[in-house]
Amino acid sequence: MKTLVLGIGNTVLCDDGVGIRVASELSKVISDPTITVAEACDGGLSLVEAFVGYDHVVLIDAIQTTDGTPGDVYDLCPADLISGRHLSSPHQVTFATALDLGKTLGLAMPSRIDIVAVEVEDVASFAERCTPRVEKAIPVAVERALKKCRTQANCLSEG
Numbered sequence: 001m002k003t004l005v006l007g008i009g010n011t012v013l014c015d016d017g018v019g020i021r022v023a024s025e026l027s028k029v030i031s032d033p034t035i036t037v038a039e040a041c042d043g044g045l046s047l048v049e050a051f052v053g054y055d056h057v058v059l060i061d062a063i064q065t066t067d068g069t070p071g072d073v074y075d076l077c078p079a080d081l082i083s084g085r086h087l088s089s090p091h092q093v094t095f096a097t098a099l100d101l102g103k104t105l106g107l108a109m110p111s112r113i114d115i116v117a118v119e120v121e122d123v124a125s126f127a128e129r130c131t132p133r134v135e136k137a138i139p140v141a142v143e144r145a146l147k148k149c150r151t152q153a154n155c156l157s158e159g
Contacts, residue, residue, distance in 0.1 A: 003035045004054040004110075005145060008061040010041050014127040015070070015120035015134045019060040022116070022141045026060075029142075035149060044093050048102040048109075057110045058148045060141060062134075063117035070121035071133035073140045075148075078113050114148040116141050 007023025010016045020039045027037040040050060043061075051057055063074065081095050093101070102109045118141050121131045129135065 001034060001055045002053065003032075003056040003058065003149060004050065005030065005035060005037045005058045005149065006047075006050060006060070007037075007039050008041070008043060008059060009039075012126055012128055014122040014125045015118075015130045016062050016123040017128075018062050018118045018120060018130055018134055018138065018141070021130065021138055022060045022118070022145060025138065025142045026145055029146070030149065032149075043095060043098075045098050045101070047095065048098050048107065051102065051110055051113075052107050054110045056112045057114070058145050059113065059115045060145055061115065061117055062120040062123060064120055064123070068119035069133075070119050070131060071137040072119040073137050073144055074115075074117045074119070075144060076115040076117050078115070081115070116144045116148065 005023060005026055007019035007021070007026075009019040009021075011020050020041075023037055023039050030037055036054075038050070040046065078096060078099055099109065099113075118134060118137050120134055130138070
C-alpha cells in the first residue's frame, strides 16, 4: 500500500504554513519506503495530480472555522470539506470537486483520504513563523498524522 503524507500551505504567510511545517517534522521520523512525505503550496486540481497512484493520503493543512480556537487540531475526511474552500484558491475548483474529477476521469485515486487540520489565527501576515498557539499545535498534528499512518503501515523509524 502506497501512502502520501502531504503538507499544504505557504510558509511566508504566518499560520498558513502549518501544514508544511508538520510535514517537515514528519519527514524526520517516517522511514517506511511505501510512504512519501511531500509539500504543496496549492490545492484544488493540483491535488489530483499529486494523489494519482497512492492508496492512502494524509493531508495536513490550516483551517479557519467559525467557532474554533487557534491551535485546535481536527481529524477530518473529505466529506467534512464539501462546503469548505481552504484546500483551493478562488481561481481553482474546490477540494471535493477536484476529487470527483479525478474519479470521473478514471485516475488511480486513493481509496482513503485522511485530513489533519490545524485551526489557525493569521493567514494574511507575512511572517515565517506561526503564531504561538499554532506553533504549539505542531507536535499534536505530527502525532495525529503519524497515527493515521500507523493504521496503514509501520511508518516510524527505529530509535
